Amino acid sequence: MDDCHRVVYTEFSHGNDLPAEQPQLPLPPSQQQLRVQVTRKGRGGKTVTIISGFISTPESLTELLKSLKVHCGSGGTMKENELEIQGNHQSKVSILLANKGYKLKGM
Secondary structure, eight states, X not given: OGGGGSOOOOSSOOSSSSOOOOOOOOOOGGGOEEEEEEEOTTTXXXXXXXXXXXXXXXXXXXXXHHHHHHHHTSOEEXXXXXXXXXXXXXXXXXXXXXXXXXXXXXX
């Protein structure tokens, strides 16, 4: 009777194979290396400032985006753990992020 109840196929493993990847925990600003760059690529000729390299929660990124938009007087959005600010605001963004304790690459 035991032969009728054996597992022939399983879609998901039971953790016997490899350990699951642990999600990255949010890091404090002083341990994050951010990159600030200005680009026009793929935006119809419009210039945007992109801040990338965050290891943080979406809630804290939303708060940071709001403060960046107010500081620059411009619009912006969050896409895939990157912040985009409309226009060329590289110097303003770099100063604000440095004041908040973030480390910037290339600065």
